[in-house]
Amino acid sequence: MNLSLAQRHRLLCLAASSGHLPSLDAALAHCGCTLTSGALTSAAAGGSVAACERLLGAGAPASCEVAAAAVGHMPVLRLLLDRTRLSKAESSYTASCAAAARAGQLPALQLLLDSPASGAVRARVIRNSAAGACAGGQREILAWLQQAHGYSSSLGDAVAAARGGQVALLEQLLQQVLQPDRLESELASGGNAAKQPLYRRWIVLEAITAGCPVEVLQRHHDRLWSVAANANEARSEDAAAAEAAASSNKIRRQLLLATAGSGTACWGRKLDFFMSAWGPDGVARELQQRFDLTAFCNAAALRPDYAQRLRRLHAAGMPLGVQALRYAARFGHIDALKYLLDEAGAPAAAIDTAFVRSYVSERGPQLADSQLLRLLKERGYAFTAADVKAAARWGWPDEPLIALIQMAVDGGAEDANGSDWSAAFNYAAIGGASTCVLQALRVRGAAVDLAAVAKGGSEEALDWAAAELEAEGQGGSSDGGALLTPLRESEVQCVHERGNLAALHWLHRRGLLDGRSVSWLAGRVELGAAPAAAGGVER
Numbered sequence: 001m002n003l004s005l006a007q008r009h010r011l012l013c014l015a016a017s018s019g020h021l022p023s024l025d026a027a028l029a030h031c032g033c034t035l036t037s038g039a040l041t042s043a044a045a046g047g048s049v050a051a052c053e054r055l056l057g058a059g060a061p062a063s064c065e066v067a068a069a070a071v072g073h074m075p076v077l078r079l080l081l082d083r084t085r086l087s088k089a090e091s092s093y094t095a096s097c098a099a100a101a102r103a104g105q106l107p108a109l110q111l112l113l114d115s116p117a118s119g120a121v122r123a124r125v126i127r128n129s130a131a132g133a134c135a136g137g138q139r140e141i142l143a144w145l146q147q148a149h150g151y152s153s154s155l156g157d158a159v160a161a162a163r164g165g166q167v168a169l170l171e172q173l174l175q176q177v178l179q180p181d182r183l184e185s186e187l188a189s190g191g192n193a194a195k196q197p198l199y200r201r202w203i204v205l206e207a208i209t210a211g212c213p214v215e216v217l218q219r220h221h222d223r224l225w226s227v228a229a230n231a232n233e234a235r236s237e238d239a240a241a242a243e244a245a246a247s248s249n250k251i252r253r254q255l256l257l258a259t260a261g262s263g264t265a266c267w268g269r270k271l272d273f274f275m276s277a278w279g280p281d282g283v284a285r286e287l288q289q290r291f292d293l294t295a296f297c298n299a300a301a302l303r304p305d306y307a308q309r310l311r312r313l314h315a316a317g318m319p320l321g322v323q324a325l326r327y328a329a330r331f332g333h334i335d336a337l338k339y340l341l342d343e344a345g346a347p348a349a350a351i352d353t354a355f356v357r358s359y360v361s362e363r364g365p366q367l368a369d370s371q372l373l374r375l376l377k378e379r380g381y382a383f384t385a386a387d388v389k390a391a392a393r394w395g396w397p398d399e400p401l402i403a404l405i406q407m408a409v410d411g412g413a414e415d416a417n418g419s420d421w422s423a424a425f426n427y428a429a430i431g432g433a434s435t436c437v438l439q440a441l442r443v444r445g446a447a448v449d450l451a452a453v454a455k456g457g458s459e460e461a462l463d464w465a466a467a468e469l470e471a472e473g474q475g476g477s478s479d480g481g482a483l484l485t486p487l488r489e490s491e492v493q494c495v496h497e498r499g500n501l502a503a504l505h506w507l508h509r510r511g512l513l514d515g516r517s518v519s520w521l522a523g524r525v526e527l528g529a530a531p532a533a534a535g536g537v538e539r
Contacts, residue, residue, distance in 0.1 A: 004433070006432040009033055012038075014042070017042035018051075024051055033500060035060040036499070044069040081112075094125050094128050100129070104140070113125070113149075129145060134158070137168070142157070159203055167212055201224050205255065209258040210261065221273075252282065256296070261298075261303065293324075306333040325346050330363055332369045356383070383409065384420070385418075389427065401428065402437055410444075451488075457500075459502055
């Protein structure tokens with residue numbers, strides 16, 4: 001079997017999502033891994049009752065993701081409610097209700113809310129369902145919650161609608177939750193009791209800034225801003241004035257932060273609007289708060305036009321420091337990195353060891369980028385084995401990881417004994433890296449760790465690792481590896497916990513499970529199967 005543990009899990013999920021039982025049965029028989037909730041989630045999303053029944057019968061666990069995937073398929077949802085403890089697990093129950101509401105699946109939501117739940121749990125579930133309905137623009141769902149369950153809309157619903165860009169529903173909600181009589185009542189109560197609801201009103205404004213077109217912001221800014229800014233208007237003492245000023249500055253920064261990360265195409269017009277409303281100096285003053293620079297860069301870097309946003313924010317007064325560089329690297333914005341280094345005056349010396357280690361450790365496998373690695377190398381950074389170790393630890397995919405291995409300079413005092421290369425091998429093997437990656441690490445001096453390969457690798461990778469160990473004489477045999485050192489019991493238990501049944505069968509065939517390990521596995525894995533039948537799913 002030439003597929004890693006992660007690849008076999010993905011194939012099992014694909015078979016489950018197809019709803020084709022012969023394909024699913026074949027995958028279950030030959031995947032060589034234990035079941036996770038991912039397979040059941042895939043079957044639920046595909047709407048196949050038969051596939052879900054087969055997986056539940058094989059011991060697949062349910063989860064929040066399973067529940068959410070099922071909401072569009074009533075027969076599957078009924079099956080899960082009957083066969084699992086979905087309604088007893090609050091997180092799964094809440095997630096499924098919110099997903100049903102957001103998707104406009106009223107029958108599913110009704111079925112879910114028919115399940116027994118305590119008063120406190122039910123109240124939270126209904127509140128989260130209402131927020132989901134508002135985020136999805138589902139007026140009918142919200143109306144049903146109000147009629148059938150006595151739900152009263154809140155500012156939180158307006159926030160959800162605004163962040164979701166649901167303008168029509170937002171306008172309807174604002175008419176309800178910002179009625180003059182409510183406002184006067186809150187203002188009349190005075191003190192902290194009044195300040196909290198007023199504080200929440202500017203959160204609605206922040207959500208509008210983040211998710212709605214600029215015209216909506218222009219329409220509601222004066223009312224929502226004046227309410228927030230005048231929260232302590234009745235108090236004329238110096239302390240109250242200082243508190244109000246500090247609150248106003250905080251609100252401005254939060255609105256600018258929402259602008260920097262807004263997902264709407266008109267985000268730049270929102271920045272122009274605030275500059276007109278508060279004055280260019282007022283905007284520049286808030287953008288220059290150094291403690292908020294990281295937040296501004298992070299918000300802007302989540303968008304594909306990070307370089308353009310940096311230019312606009314810098315023109316409005318935001319300084320461009322190492323934070324901007326770090327987030328350009330972290331999210332793979334090569335154009336932004338070039339802009340910062342070539343036009344904005346960012347020093348190339350800032351790309352030091354700490355910078356790159358932070359970049360590597362903060363980037364998930366989806367963000368690894370060979371082009372970015374080449375740019376950093378061109379700008380003078382010398383990658384080392386320690387960088388490779390960090391990338392392998394965070395699960396980088398084969399192509400950028402091999403590129404990094406090839407770019408790394410040799411040794412040095414930091415890794416005189418090659419420990420970083422060996423650690424990189426360990427992380428890569430556990431993560432299911434290909435034999436090509438393991439070979440590249442081996443060439444650079446990494447020690448082969450058979451237990452690490454067994455935790456996440458393929459049978460092909462195990463064959464290669466055993467051959468490497470035999471070739472260097474560690475196995476003490478050249479006739480198939482019968483004298484290769486058996487894995488420790490703790491290592492075998494870890495392989496089992498990770499679900500790599502194919503590796504356990506391989507180890508058993510090669511005589512690399514000692515008596516204690518075989519005894520521990522008894523009743524957990526059928527080791528006695530012939531090699532041709534090895535690789536079944538654990539029941």
